[in-house]
Every structure is written in C-alpha cells, then in structure tokens.
Amino acid sequence: MAVNLVSLIMQFITPSLVSKMGGALGLDRDQTQKAVGVGVPAILAGLASAAAKPQNQQKLSDMMVQQSTTLDQAKSAINEGRPGAVAETGNNLLSSLLGGETVNMLAGAVGRFAGIDPSTTKSLLGMLAPLTAGVVGQQQRSQGLNASGLANLLTSHSSQIMSAMPAGFASLLGSTGLLNGLGDSWRSSAAAANRISDMPGQAAASAGQLAQASAKSVSASHWPWVIAALAVLAGLGWYLFNHDESFSVAERPLSPTSRLSETTGVGVSDQKLTDLAAELTSSVSATRSALQGISDPLSARAALPKLQQVSTQFDNISNAISSLPPNARRGVASVVTRSMPMLNQLFDRVLASPQTAELTKPTIDALRAKLDTLAKS
Incomplete structure (x- = not known):
C-alpha cells in the first residue's frame, strides 16, 4: 500500500x-x-x-x-x-x-x-x-x-x-x-481491549493473597481500599511491563502492589483507581505507538495530534493523583519511572532527525516534563 x-x-x-x-x-x-x-x-x-x-x-x-x-x-x-x-x-x-x-x-x-x-x-x-x-x-x-x-x-x-x-x-x-x-482490524482490537479489561480481575487473586499476608499491618477498615488498589495497580503493572520488550523479566517486579500493601489511606473510590489505571495505561501505550510511527515529516505531522492528546491525558493524571495517599502516588510514580527508559529512547530517536525534530520538539519537551513530574509524585 x-x-x-x-x-x-x-x-x-x-x-x-x-x-x-x-x-x-x-x-x-x-x-x-x-x-x-x-x-x-x-x-x-x-x-x-x-x-x-x-x-x-x-x-x-x-x-x-x-x-x-x-x-x-x-x-x-x-x-x-x-x-x-x-x-x-x-x-x-x-x-x-x-x-x-x-x-x-x-x-x-x-x-x-x-x-x-x-x-x-x-x-x-x-x-x-x-x-x-x-x-x-x-x-x-x-x-x-x-x-x-x-x-x-x-x-x-x-x-x-x-x-x-x-x-x-x-x-x-x-x-x-x-x-x-x-473487518478483522476492529474485531482484533476489540478482542485486545477485552483482554486488557480482564487484567484487573486477573490480578485480584494475587492482590487478595498479598492483602491476607499484610493482615497484621493493615487495619480491617482499610481492606476494601487496599484490595481495590492492589488489583488495579497489579493489572496496570502487568500490562505495561509485559508489553514493553525493553525490560527483561528480572526487571518486572510488582513494586506498585507491594508498596500499596503498606498504605493506610482511605477515601479513594474503586472507580477512581480503575479510571486512573486505565488512563495511565492507555497514555503510555499511545505515546509509544505514536513515537514508533514517526519516520519522516509526514508521519510526524500525523502523530502530533495523538501526542498532544496524551499530553492532556498526563495533565489529567497529575491532577488525579494529587488526592491519592502517599504510597499510592509512589506506586503510580514507579510505573512511570519504569516506562521512561523506553520512552526516552523513542524521544531521542525522533529528535535525532532534524526534519522530525523541528516539528515535534516542543511537544516532546512538554511530554518529557510532564512524565518527569509524574515520576517524582
């Protein structure tokens, strides 16, 4: 074609x-x-x-x-x-x-x-x-x-x-x-979306086991929040790390879930955590996809709208995590931190070409700044 x-x-x-x-x-x-x-x-x-x-x-x-x-x-x-x-x-x-x-x-x-x-x-x-x-x-x-x-x-x-x-x-x-x-492009994407939507549920069993192991350190009144947080973040971490070929298996610990198991915060709804996990997952994935598609000025122009969209999504995520307990914020930061080496490689590749750098540098600089802020949450 x-x-x-x-x-x-x-x-x-x-x-x-x-x-x-x-x-x-x-x-x-x-x-x-x-x-x-x-x-x-x-x-x-x-x-x-x-x-x-x-x-x-x-x-x-x-x-x-x-x-x-x-x-x-x-x-x-x-x-x-x-x-x-x-x-x-x-x-x-x-x-x-x-x-x-x-x-x-x-x-x-x-x-x-x-x-x-x-x-x-x-x-x-x-x-x-x-x-x-x-x-x-x-x-x-x-x-x-x-x-x-x-x-x-x-x-x-x-x-x-x-x-x-x-x-x-x-x-x-x-x-x-x-x-x-x-045709098949839509059906394949729908099937992939269904698999992703199942991930928090698949992680819930592991989350429950971690919660039971932490029974002595987390009071009973905090169980619903902890289980929800563990399930969502475990699914998020599983998806990001297992879909990023730049990480070896040894580099894929479930650090967000282990950190969240220590949290004592309350007041964050299950739906808020689910929405945040989904938005962070989609934003990182969309950023990577857009950057991978840039090879010349034509493809750079086509990718700019998507990069600008995810830039707005990262703003939304930053606003959302401000109300999370400290350990939950560190869990999100951990996910972003682990994604940064892969994204920085793609950023650098696009900026290495003067033709694509001229079109994308302002957007990429803004994205990097927002990701750095999230990584330090």
Missing part, C-alpha cells in the same frame, strides 16, 4: 486550519486538536462502513469525486472565516451516507472523548468531513479507481484507521456501528 490515508489527511489539516475551526466554534486549541485527532479516523471508519455495503458504493464514489473538486474551496472558506457552509455541506454528506442518527451518535462519541458538547462537535465534524472526503477523492482519482476500487482502498486502510484511534475511543465508537466496515 503506497499511501496512508490518515497521514495524508492530517497533513492537509494544518495547525493553522485547526485553530481556525476551533476559533469559529469557541473551542481552545487542545480541545479542537483532540477532537480532530479522533474525528478524522472516525469519519474514515464511517466511509469504510458505507463502502462495505455494495448498494452504497457507487453513491460513495460519486460523492468522493465531487468533494475532491471542491477540497481547496472548503479549506479556503474555513481559513477566511466562512466555515458555516462547509459544516453544513459536511453534515449533509455524512447524513446521506451514514444516516442522521448515526451522525448524532458519532458526534456524541467524539464529544465525550474530547470534552465538547455534541452540537459543537457535530459542527466540527461537518467541517472535517469535506476535507477528509476530498483527500480520499483525490486518491481515488489519481489511482483511477471505480466504485469497488474505492471500497477496496478504504478497507485496505483498516489497520491504519484503527491504530489512529486513541485507546478507549474505539469502545465509544463501537455502539454506532461505524467500525463494522473495518
């Missing part, structure tokens, strides 16, 4: 264009970038879903060709402060292909992930749709593809579309049916 549709589209949607879209909707840069980062692969998933139905393929093909001829006009309209017509065209396009109710669910999923209300998100998706469809249409025309060829083009990018979605977003999108056109 010669091209990566996600990369091509993200290259076309420049930071300046993102700022224009956000400004028109009253959104700050981080909110807009986060929504754009998931909105583009979500729209591509929708196009692939439409292409999976033979009766829709010719209609889809005609629309993509039409959008390819108006791509520059749509971009100019947004840049010149006339985004309303672009958003209306985009929403009509999405509604025609996917159905109005599905578009509303799509806007809801993107809005929940980015922290934006659904009506504003729908307007943003309306702006993104002609840009996304226009780039797809240009590829269709340049490759001389007919309706079935376009369908094959979209489905052949299933893995790239799925990998562009941050961890956790695909589960929000699953109920919309928009992932059905991604």
Whole structure:
C-alpha cells in the first residue's frame, strides 16, 4: 500500500486550519486538536462502513469525486472565516451516507472523548468531513479507481484507521456501528481491549493473597481500599511491563502492589483507581505507538495530534493523583519511572532527525516534563 490515508489527511489539516475551526466554534486549541485527532479516523471508519455495503458504493464514489473538486474551496472558506457552509455541506454528506442518527451518535462519541458538547462537535465534524472526503477523492482519482476500487482502498486502510484511534475511543465508537466496515482490524482490537479489561480481575487473586499476608499491618477498615488498589495497580503493572520488550523479566517486579500493601489511606473510590489505571495505561501505550510511527515529516505531522492528546491525558493524571495517599502516588510514580527508559529512547530517536525534530520538539519537551513530574509524585 503506497499511501496512508490518515497521514495524508492530517497533513492537509494544518495547525493553522485547526485553530481556525476551533476559533469559529469557541473551542481552545487542545480541545479542537483532540477532537480532530479522533474525528478524522472516525469519519474514515464511517466511509469504510458505507463502502462495505455494495448498494452504497457507487453513491460513495460519486460523492468522493465531487468533494475532491471542491477540497481547496472548503479549506479556503474555513481559513477566511466562512466555515458555516462547509459544516453544513459536511453534515449533509455524512447524513446521506451514514444516516442522521448515526451522525448524532458519532458526534456524541467524539464529544465525550474530547470534552465538547455534541452540537459543537457535530459542527466540527461537518467541517472535517469535506476535507477528509476530498483527500480520499483525490486518491481515488489519481489511482483511477471505480466504485469497488474505492471500497477496496478504504478497507485496505483498516489497520491504519484503527491504530489512529486513541485507546478507549474505539469502545465509544463501537455502539454506532461505524467500525463494522473495518473487518478483522476492529474485531482484533476489540478482542485486545477485552483482554486488557480482564487484567484487573486477573490480578485480584494475587492482590487478595498479598492483602491476607499484610493482615497484621493493615487495619480491617482499610481492606476494601487496599484490595481495590492492589488489583488495579497489579493489572496496570502487568500490562505495561509485559508489553514493553525493553525490560527483561528480572526487571518486572510488582513494586506498585507491594508498596500499596503498606498504605493506610482511605477515601479513594474503586472507580477512581480503575479510571486512573486505565488512563495511565492507555497514555503510555499511545505515546509509544505514536513515537514508533514517526519516520519522516509526514508521519510526524500525523502523530502530533495523538501526542498532544496524551499530553492532556498526563495533565489529567497529575491532577488525579494529587488526592491519592502517599504510597499510592509512589506506586503510580514507579510505573512511570519504569516506562521512561523506553520512552526516552523513542524521544531521542525522533529528535535525532532534524526534519522530525523541528516539528515535534516542543511537544516532546512538554511530554518529557510532564512524565518527569509524574515520576517524582
């Protein structure tokens, strides 16, 4: 496969264009970038879903060709402060292909992930749709593809579309049916997500044994919190260390759980610990995935939205752990500390190239600073 549709589209949607879209909707840069980062692969998933139905393929093909001829006009309209017509065209396009109710669910999923209300998100998706469809249409025309060829083009990018979605977003999108056109890529990701979701439960047995061994040092009133903390952090540590090939088996102790077994703090809910563990796991994994995909300026531009998203997630984690007991904070810090050698190697590799360093250095510097803060929690 010669091209990566996600990369091509993200290259076309420049930071300046993102700022224009956000400004028109009253959104700050981080909110807009986060929504754009998931909105583009979500729209591509929708196009692939439409292409999976033979009766829709010719209609889809005609629309993509039409959008390819108006791509520059749509971009100019947004840049010149006339985004309303672009958003209306985009929403009509999405509604025609996917159905109005599905578009509303799509806007809801993107809005929940980015922290934006659904009506504003729908307007943003309306702006993104002609840009996304226009780039797809240009590829269709340049490759001389007919309706079935376009369908094959979209489905052949299933893995790239799925990998562009941050961890956790695909589960929000699953109920919309928009992932059905991604075939095995969607099913494989769903299976992996299910395995990850089982990890805290798998760790619970070990947590219970550790708790029993600590019965004399932890009062009975603290049992629920300790067991929950041990289960969540054990699952978190297991996932991070066993999915990081840079660590040997000898370097994978369950230090977070052993430290947490000594805690005497109360007042932290099971759900808060679960959410924190999931967010830390997904953020480290997403950072590594984004960095590994950077090899040239094109891929660096495509990776920036994801890196900026995880930067925001690390801010959320820092805020969340401030209310944890000291030993729990040290458990989180231990997980981050063990991840840093691997992440620093990837940071250094990206910054070693002047071309990719020019694009990514500010974001990478900010990420490193936030990770260092978490490691010292």
